[in-house]
Amino acid sequence: MTTRSTAATARPTTKGRAVRTRTLLPGTDGTGTVRRSVLPGGLRVVTETLPTVRSATFGIWAAVGSRDETPILNGATHYLEHLLFKGTSRRSALDISSAIDAVGGEMNAFTAKEYTCYYARVLDTDLPLAIDVVSDMLTGSLIRQEDIDAERGVVLEEIAMTEDDPGDQVHDLFTTALLGDTPLGRPVLGTVETVNGLTRDQVARFYRKHYDPTRLVVAAAGNIDHALVVRQVRRAFEQAGALHDPDAAPVPPRSGSRTIKAGGRTEILDRRTEQAHLVLGMPGLSRTDERRWALGVLNAALGGGMSSRLFQEVREKRGLAYSVYSYTSSYADCGMFGVYAGCQPGRVTEVLTICRDELRQVAEHGLDDDELRRAIGQLSGSTVLGLEDTGALMNRIGKSELCWGEQLSVDDMLARIAAVTPDEVRQVARDVLGQRPSLAVIGPVKDKQAARLQEAIA
Numbered sequence: 001m002t003t004r005s006t007a008a009t010a011r012p013t014t015k016g017r018a019v020r021t022r023t024l025l026p027g028t029d030g031t032g033t034v035r036r037s038v039l040p041g042g043l044r045v046v047t048e049t050l051p052t053v054r055s056a057t058f059g060i061w062a063a064v065g066s067r068d069e070t071p072i073l074n075g076a077t078h079y080l081e082h083l084l085f086k087g088t089s090r091r092s093a094l095d096i097s098s099a100i101d102a103v104g105g106e107m108n109a110f111t112a113k114e115y116t117c118y119y120a121r122v123l124d125t126d127l128p129l130a131i132d133v134v135s136d137m138l139t140g141s142l143i144r145q146e147d148i149d150a151e152r153g154v155v156l157e158e159i160a161m162t163e164d165d166p167g168d169q170v171h172d173l174f175t176t177a178l179l180g181d182t183p184l185g186r187p188v189l190g191t192v193e194t195v196n197g198l199t200r201d202q203v204a205r206f207y208r209k210h211y212d213p214t215r216l217v218v219a220a221a222g223n224i225d226h227a228l229v230v231r232q233v234r235r236a237f238e239q240a241g242a243l244h245d246p247d248a249a250p251v252p253p254r255s256g257s258r259t260i261k262a263g264g265r266t267e268i269l270d271r272r273t274e275q276a277h278l279v280l281g282m283p284g285l286s287r288t289d290e291r292r293w294a295l296g297v298l299n300a301a302l303g304g305g306m307s308s309r310l311f312q313e314v315r316e317k318r319g320l321a322y323s324v325y326s327y328t329s330s331y332a333d334c335g336m337f338g339v340y341a342g343c344q345p346g347r348v349t350e351v352l353t354i355c356r357d358e359l360r361q362v363a364e365h366g367l368d369d370d371e372l373r374r375a376i377g378q379l380s381g382s383t384v385l386g387l388e389d390t391g392a393l394m395n396r397i398g399k400s401e402l403c404w405g406e407q408l409s410v411d412d413m414l415a416r417i418a419a420v421t422p423d424e425v426r427q428v429a430r431d432v433l434g435q436r437p438s439l440a441v442i443g444p445v446k447d448k449q450a451a452r453l454q455e456a457i458a
Helices: 004-010 076-083 093-101 124-140 145-163 166-179 192-197 200-210 226-239 292-303 309-316 345-365 369-385 390-403 410-418 422-433 447-457
Strands: 020-025 033-038 044-049 055-062 106-111 116-123 216-222 266-270 276-283 321-330 335-343 438-443
Touching: 020 226, 033 226, 044 226, 044 390, 055 124, 055 390, 076 106, 076 116, 076 145, 076 200, 093 106, 093 124, 106 124, 116 124, 116 390, 124 216, 124 226, 145 166, 145 192, 145 200, 166 266, 166 276, 166 335, 166 438, 216 226, 216 390, 266 447, 276 345, 276 422, 292 309, 292 321, 292 335, 292 345, 292 369, 292 410, 292 422, 309 321, 309 335, 309 345, 321 345, 335 345, 345 422, 345 438, 345 447, 369 410, 369 422, 438 447
Parallel strands: 044 216, 266 438
Antiparallel strands: 020 033, 033 044, 055 116, 055 216, 106 116, 276 335, 276 438, 321 335
16 A cells, blocks of 8 residues: 555545445344445445444454564564554654544554454544544555664564563464464564564565455444444545555455474473463364364363363362463464463473373363353353453454454354254364374473473373
8 A cells, every 4th residue: 555645646536436235243223233345445344333332443454464474574564563553644653642542542453363453442422533543544654764763672672571471472482383483383573583674665565465455354343333434434545545446356264274284392491480381282273164163162161261170170179370271273274272381390290291181081081061061151151241342342343254254143153152062072172182282381491301391292
């Protein structure tokens, strides 16, 4: 994309061309209604209406993440996320932040491995302001050399902050252990070396390539009117000259059939920390795999709450750790399953052995009826409770459109969770937990202890 000052006159307008709109989920009495419009130029707009609230969250999702980077560009997506807050031809960095602060709103962004999201949460009456500010950022960033230079230090500080938190860093280390030196295996933030090496031209080219309207999804949730949101978004993008190809179509969700063949890799970072932090895990499932509902139930039973197996065995019965849990991460063509624990360095082998034994037990025997019932209840409840604010709803519909190209109602999701059977959980446990695991550990781990850790996962 070019900046607004040149694009508005250089590119043809799409005014007068029809907007294609569909109701995806009807809701009840207008509450929970999800609608989708496609603007000429390929920009998608999805909204969820909640007339009973006084807030609205507006976000723009870009189909670009750290997996789209070459090795030399590692960290460019996240770097660009920072730079889009630094100013446009219409607003300085201070103008952007003060506009939202002045109405008591909040604005932020996040970068993941397959997408980036910029959002603002405001009072419903201030939604037009949020639309204008965020749209201006996405379509009109200047990406000036002085901003590149100033923000480089900020990004390097963020990398340093992560490295100062071993409980956070160990997850990046595990991803590297499982996925290796691949786009998915590299850190989202990049490294000190790659961030220092990024140039203004590289970042600007990355911006123009990945922030085309066909690769964007606009999402809004709260006390809003869909047609009004569409008009305001269209006006903002047309003024920026961004909807320059009226016949363009949205890019489809990512797809692929990549199989992770990694297994048994261990990454140990010897550091003087008060705790040893470990992640034990194996390849999981892609986000389109129908077994993901059964894996979600399995994950809840294994390490999703205070009654889970890992919490009971590691913390409640033995007092070996304060924090222990399991988690899943899913991508277009693969996934990860992991178990995290933080413990005293001298007990890391014991904790690892217990976690490994529990995974083996479930892989061989599945869950009992009580565990299955609790896990289904917990997953169902957390799914609903996690959608109690407009920000969470915006995230759900925006990510669903970008990653799946469809919307599931809450009732549909609950029905799929409730339909999970013991046999499905048993099978997915064998498929996932039966694989050879990888391991990441950060802490004061010497050679002899490292050898014992290797033996514990063999």
